[in-house]
Amino acid sequence: xxxxxxxxxxxxxxxxxxxxxxxxxxxxxxxxxxxxxxxxxxxxxxxxxxxxxxxxxxxxxxxxxxxxxxxxxxxxxxxxxxxxxxxxxxxxxxxxxxxxxxxxxxxxxxxxxxxxxxxxxxxxxxxxxxxxxxxxxxxxxxxxxxxxxxxxxxxxxxxxxxxxxxxxxxxxxxxxxxxxxxxxxxxxxxxxxxxxxxxxxxxxxxxxxxxxxxxxxxxxxxxxxxxxxxxxxxxxxxxxxxxxxxxxxxxxxxxxxxxxxxxxxxxxxxxxxxxxxxxxxxxxxxxxxxxxxxxxxxxxxxxxxxxxxxxxxxxxxxxxxxxxxxxxxxxxxxxxxxxxxxxxxxxxxxxxxxxxxxxxxxxxxxxxxxxxxxxxxxxxxxxxxxxxxxxxxxxxxxxxxxxxxxxx
Numbered sequence: 001x002x003x004x005x006x007x008x009x010x011x012x013x014x015x016x017x018x019x020x021x022x023x024x025x026x027x028x029x030x031x032x033x034x035x036x037x038x039x040x041x042x043x044x045x046x047x048x049x050x051x052x053x054x055x056x057x058x059x060x061x062x063x064x065x066x067x068x069x070x071x072x073x074x075x076x077x078x079x080x081x082x083x084x085x086x087x088x089x090x091x092x093x094x095x096x097x098x099x100x101x102x103x104x105x106x107x108x109x110x111x112x113x114x115x116x117x118x119x120x121x122x123x124x125x126x127x128x129x130x131x132x133x134x135x136x137x138x139x140x141x142x143x144x145x146x147x148x149x150x151x152x153x154x155x156x157x158x159x160x161x162x163x164x165x166x167x168x169x170x171x172x173x174x175x176x177x178x179x180x181x182x183x184x185x186x187x188x189x190x191x192x193x194x195x196x197x198x199x200x201x202x203x204x205x206x207x208x209x210x211x212x213x214x215x216x217x218x219x220x221x222x223x224x225x226x227x228x229x230x231x232x233x234x235x236x237x238x239x240x241x242x243x244x245x246x247x248x249x250x251x252x253x254x255x256x257x258x259x260x261x262x263x264x265x266x267x268x269x270x271x272x273x274x275x276x277x278x279x280x281x282x283x284x285x286x287x288x289x290x291x292x293x294x295x296x297x298x299x300x301x302x303x304x305x306x307x308x309x310x311x312x313x314x315x316x317x318x319x320x321x322x323x324x325x326x327x328x329x330x331x332x333x334x335x336x337x338x339x340x341x342x343x344x345x346x347x348x349x350x351x352x353x354x355x356x357x358x359x360x361x362x363x364x365x366x367x368x369x370x371x372x373x374x375x376x377x378x379x380x381x382x383x384x385x386x387x388x389x390x391x392x393x394x395x396x397x398x399x400x401x402x403x404x405x406x407x408x
Contacts, residue, residue: 012304013055013304013305013307013308014055014056014057014304014305015052015055015304015305015308015309015312016053017308017312020051020052020053020312020387020388021387021388021389022387023051023387023390024390025043025044025390028044028051028386033047033049034047035047035049035051038365039359039363039365041363042359042363042364042365043363043364043365043386043390043393043394043397044365044383044386045364045365045366045382045383045384045386045394046365046366046367046381046383047383048191048253048340048341048383049256049258049383049385050253050256050309050313050340050385051256051385051386051387051390052256052309052312052385053256054255054256054257055255055297055298055301055302055305055306056305057297057298057301057302057305058255058257058294058297058298058302061293061294061296061297062260062290062293062294065289065290065293066290070289070290070293071289071290072289073285073289074105074284074285074287074288074289074292075289078289078292078293078296079104079105079284079287079292080100081292081296082103082105082262082264082292082295082296083100083101083103083104083105083264084100085295085296085298085299085300086100086103086249086264086266086295086299087099087100087103088299088300089251089299090233090266092303093223093224093230093231094223094230094231094232094233094236095236096233096235096236098266098268102266102267102268102273103264103265103266103267104264104265104267104276104280104284105262105263105264105265105284105287105292106248106263106264106265106280106283106284106286106287107261107262107263107283107286107287107288107291108250108252108258108261108263109219109221109248109249109250109263110136110140111263111283111286112217112246112248112263112265112283113136113137113140113185113217113219113248114140114143114144115265115276115279115280115283116183116215116217116246117140117141117143117144117146117183118144118279119275119279119280120183120215120246120272120275121141121144121146121182121183121215122146123144123145123146124145124146125146125147125181125182125183126146126147126148126149126176126180126181126183127141127146127147127148127149127181127183127184127185127217128149128151128173128176128177128181128183128184128185129148129149129150129151129185129373130150130151130152130153130168130169130173130185130187130190131150131151131152131153131372131373131374131375131376132153132192132193132343132369132372132373132375132376132379132381133150133185133187133191133192133372133373134187134191134192134219134372135367135371135372137185137187137219138150138371138372138373146183149176149181150373150374150375151168151169151172151173151176152169152172152373152374152375153166153167153168153169153190153193153195153375154166154167154168154169155167155334164334165195165334165337166190166193166195166334167201168201168205170204170205170208173205173208174208174212177208177209177211177212177214178212181214182212182213182214182215183214183215183216183217184205184209184214184215184216184217185216185217185219186205186216186217186218186219186234186245187219187222188202188218188219188220188222188223188231188234189222189223189225189226189231189336189337189338189339190338190339191219191221191222191339191341192339192341192342192343192367192372192381193334193336193341193343194334194335194336194337194338194339194341194342194343195336195337195338196226196227196228196229196231196337196338197232197234199232199237202232202234202237202241203237203238206234206237206238206240206241206244209240209241209244210240210244214244215244215245215246216234216241216244216245216246217245217246217248218234218235218245218246218247218248219247219248219249220233220234220247220248220249221248221249221250221252221253221263222253222338222339223249224253224254224306224310225253225254225310225313225338225339225340226337226338227314227317227336227337227338228337231338233247234247235247235266235268242268242269243268243269244269245268245269246265246266246267246268246269246272247265247266247268248263248264248265248266249263249264249266250262250263250264250295251294251295251298251299251302253340254298254306254309255294255298255302255305255306257291257294257295257298260288260290260291260294260295261286261287261288261291262287262288262291262292262294262295263287264295312388313340313384313385315388316340316384316385316386316388316391317335317336317340317342317384319388319391319392319395320342320382320384320391320395321335323395323399324342324344324395327395327399327408328344328398328399328402328408329408330348330349330408331344331345331346331348331349332344332345332346332347332348332379333345340383340384340385341381341382341383341384342381342382342384343369343379343380343381343382344379344380344382345369345378345379346378346379346380347377347378347379349402349407349408350407351378351407352377352378353368353370353378354366354369354378354379354380355367355368355369355380356368357401358380358397358398358401361401361404361405362397362398362400362401363397364394364397364398366380366381366382367380367381367382368380369381
């Protein structure tokens with residue numbers, strides 16, 4: 001409630017929490033997104049999008065672009081505007097004074113990942129992916145004949161008291177490095193478990209990467225969603241970290257514009273910039289002009305709207321955290337430190353495939369944890385960035401199904 005009152009006292013953002021609270025599943029299905037139409041009649045909690053519409057400034061920019069037919073292939077001036085806007089966001093939010101000239105555009109973060117795999121890892125080699133992981137981090141390497149080494153995240157502390165947290169298995173990571181793996185996927189904040197790395201963890205990873213000559217694909221797309229403290233961009237922690245990493249980010253998660261197809265790659269290693277000039281022109285060409293316009297507007301003008309969206313997400317997380325702890329006894333859960341995604345383990349209740357279970361018995365669509373790695377059996381990924389009343393209904397449906405089957 002405190003977050004909502006804060007929104008009501010802030011003026012000029014255009015974020016309408018009351019309208020969002022009155023948005024129904026039918027309203028969202030009528031918009032036509034995959035999230036709300038793939039499983040008709042179900043609550044969509046699987047695809048990582050927010051259901052909060054567009055910031056008015058972005059809506060106006062897109063409308064203006066269409067009115068003036070700005071829908072051709074992306075020109076160099078718009079690439080430069082995206083780079084400058086992204087650099088401004090990095091500076092104002094994380095204190096990273098990054099040179100816009102090292103920022104390049106791509107359609108999405110996965111395009112940057114593909115370039116990393118193809119050009120920096122190479123066929124016949126391997127990449128470490130901490131699991132549970134964002135699903136394509138595990139599936140895409142196979143397209144480039146790159147082996148995936150899954151290393152399970154560990155849990156530390158007491159989950160029942162709320163003190164538990166996710167931690168890297170650095171011993172296993174070092175063993176894989178020592179055995180010859182020279183690539184690592186860092187997702188920070190981590191999708192799907194919501195872990196936010198500490199500075200100490202980032203430094204330890206970088207030191208290991210230095211010791212074993214490892215390159216790091218660094219996904220920071222969820223960076224604005226950190227609930228305590230502030231996101232620390234990996235390339236800023238040291239000169240060696242900057243050389244180790246290829247960083248990808250986007251305004252798509254923060255401003256709900258993934259379909260506009262514009263992400264950014266921050267090339268802090270000069271050798272990567274040389275590679276990019278020769279190998280990556282096609283990737284830039286695939287970026288949408290309308291996405292560049294939306295992204296530039298988001299970074300330059302959308303912060304007030306985002307702050308209110310973030311407050312709404314925090315309100316949802318407070319509800320989710322309370323409900324899981326009080327009503328879903330026995331379900332494995334660690335409160336996310338970032339993102340708007342949560343990870344639930346139903347294996348203690350004897351449910352092997354909770355995604356299918358809740359789709360059939362509760363009409364709630366969740367991400368099957370098995371697609372996030374071998375450690376995901378019995379687990380699901382949940383997107384909580386929906387209208388608050390729908391999140392209440394989502395949890396009620398899930399609880400009702402479990403209670404009816406005598407599992408709670």
